[in-house]
Amino acid sequence: MPRIADLKLDNILLEVDDLGIATVTLNRPAKRNALNEATIDELIEIFRTLPRDGVRACVLRGAGDHFSAGLDLVEHHAADRSPADFMHVCLHWHEAFNKMEYGGVPIIAALKGAVVGGGLELASAAHIRVIDHSAYFGLPEGQRGLFTGGGATIRVADLIGKSRMIDMMLTGRLYKGEEAVTVGLANYMAEDSLAKAYEIARRCAENLPLTNFAICSAISHMQNMSPLDASYAESVVAGVVNTQPAARERLAAFRDGSGPRIKPTQG
Incomplete structure (x- = not known):
């Protein structure tokens, strides 16, 4: 298996501090951290490697003003994929997000700006979500002639319920602030979501690794x-x-x- 130092990353920044806390930063700010195929590939490699390289907790964030605006629609339009091709794209997304949810390392997402479409699917694969006042959640697939393909029907529906998710997709409804916390899209709201995420990550890193593995993996399995x-x-x-x-x-x-x-x- 590769080690963290061996990973070749172009779209994501990865750092690990002395406490064993990894920072995973989506690094396409000019694209509002839209998720292209290469970024998903890198997420798979990162979250395959972190549990096996002694990482005790992970903070997931986006560079710039936004967490992630979701699927890279420009790439998707240019690729003009067949149904089978896009099915495999979706399966790749599921592979990445399953490695996050079931990998056993606590992942705390520090959210700001757009957490939209596939960006919300990515955030929902984290174990804890922290927002600031700029963060907003949306599933605009209905207005774009699309349907979710990265697990929203599983994870987002589990967080907020089927009816709210359908409403988001049909009408473009956005959630932010305390309302987002109340409906279950976020666990915490803070003035500085990144600082709060690190505070939580440090607390998680004090736990025994095997206990964290069970909490962050077994519970999801048992729900199935x-x-x-x-x-x-x-x-x-x-x-x-x-x-x-x-x-x-x-x-x-x-x-x-x-x-x-x-x-x-x-x-």
Whole structure:
């Protein structure tokens, strides 16, 4: 498997700090970080590599004023693809976003400006989403004669419900601010979404890697199962995670009072 240092990236910037937190930056600001085929290829390689190279958490962001305006419509129009060709494009998107959702590394998306179409599909594959006051969410496919192909029918519908997603696609309705948080498109709103995303990433990076893997992978898998199968899978995962040696150390710290206590902050 390639290491992070071996990746050849032209459309995305990738950095990893001393805490093991990766920053993945969509780097096509002149195109509002529209997602072309090459960018999707790079996302696949990045999120194939991060879990295997010791990364403890990831912040996903966009360069410039926008997170992502979605599918690169100029490239799509110029390619004049056949139905079969575009089906394979969509399957490639699913491969990238599945590696994000199921890869086991916590991904926190720092969102600003346009989070539209395929950009929303990308953001919905992150585990936590943080917005600032400039961020807005849309699925304009209906107005463009298109249909979602990167997982919106799975992830966005799961976040906000079928009816709201249909409304977004039919009417071009946009969500932003507190309303976006209320309906489930974002988890947090902050003056500085990037700073808040790093704060969350640092908190996640303090967890045990195996525990994070289970939280960021097993839960999604279990949501795809029947209740009976999910209860069995949950028991198996808990058996593995809850008996890891590093967990025993943390439990011992809780027992003797040296570990952190869970309580609400004052004020």
